[in-house]
Amino acid sequence: MTASADHSVKIWDLGTKSLLTTFQFPESISLLAWDVTERFFFAFSSTGSIYQINLFRQKPRFGGHAMQAIGGLGANDVVRIDEEYLQAQKKRLIQVGQVVSSATISLSSTWLLVGTVDGQIHIYDIPSHQLLRSISTHKGFSISHLQTMMKPPDLSGHVSIDFRVGASADLKDTIPVKPVVPFQRTRDAKAREAHEVLVLLKNKTAPPPDFCGFYESEDFLKEHAFFVQPVSTNNSSSSATNTASLQSRVQDLEYEVEQLRVQLGKAKGVNDAMWDTVVQRFVDQGRSNGGTSSEAEDPEDSKRNRKRGRTGN
Numbered sequence: 001m002t003a004s005a006d007h008s009v010k011i012w013d014l015g016t017k018s019l020l021t022t023f024q025f026p027e028s029i030s031l032l033a034w035d036v037t038e039r040f041f042f043a044f045s046s047t048g049s050i051y052q053i054n055l056f057r058q059k060p061r062f063g064g065h066a067m068q069a070i071g072g073l074g075a076n077d078v079v080r081i082d083e084e085y086l087q088a089q090k091k092r093l094i095q096v097g098q099v100v101s102s103a104t105i106s107l108s109s110t111w112l113l114v115g116t117v118d119g120q121i122h123i124y125d126i127p128s129h130q131l132l133r134s135i136s137t138h139k140g141f142s143i144s145h146l147q148t149m150m151k152p153p154d155l156s157g158h159v160s161i162d163f164r165v166g167a168s169a170d171l172k173d174t175i176p177v178k179p180v181v182p183f184q185r186t187r188d189a190k191a192r193e194a195h196e197v198l199v200l201l202k203n204k205t206a207p208p209p210d211f212c213g214f215y216e217s218e219d220f221l222k223e224h225a226f227f228v229q230p231v232s233t234n235n236s237s238s239s240a241t242n243t244a245s246l247q248s249r250v251q252d253l254e255y256e257v258e259q260l261r262v263q264l265g266k267a268k269g270v271n272d273a274m275w276d277t278v279v280q281r282f283v284d285q286g287r288s289n290g291g292t293s294s295e296a297e298d299p300e301d302s303k304r305n306r307k308r309g310r311t312g313n
Contacts, residue, residue, distance in 0.1 A: 021071025115143025
């Protein structure tokens, strides 16, 4: 499942590498969360709206109801998520009011955990969309990842590892509750100051301007117009659009090359100044050392050197 800047969410078949269904939303989708049983998925917009899209619906059949899959007809199958669709799905929309940075569904597919860029964690009941709890202990930090796990049996206190009849009534067969104690370094102030490492990650979940990412607004509109144009559009209009897009790219590249030339000139000037300074310093030192050694040469040492040379020969 992929989300694009053109407000679409696509479901692909990994086996055949083919497109199954396209869902067209009224706004850009920045995050997705899929149910483990593939019954529904949540689409998160950059404005804080959460869409629940059911992949199955009830269909009357032989006086009863049967389940029918939504989509799956290929590249031409487009499901538009508009107001009429939301009304038919009993208004499957959740408003968070903040930019969503991460989300996950619990293992039992009953809770939806939503993390925001402001450090809030909201827990929603999926069947009723009711807000069950909000956690604000991480306020001021962006929630970049959420994950749920099964509760260990040693934290329950009433779970028995023995499945014999009447074993739950026996205190010896009951797993005792183990308290969760803090780490040693959090209790000792000196150890905490010595070992505390704070790492701030760059916030990459903030919504880009105009939902265009690295695109400029004008380039994004041109690209969007090219991809969503009808099939019957003549080739002349498409070629003109491609030419305009290429010209815009060429202008951007020429500007970048000019900036690189300016930076290269500055770097070369600094390098030349450093080279002249270092070389001149070494030349001056060599001259001073050479003059001192020639003047301090002892005649007796030169005689000994010549005598050693004759002995070696």
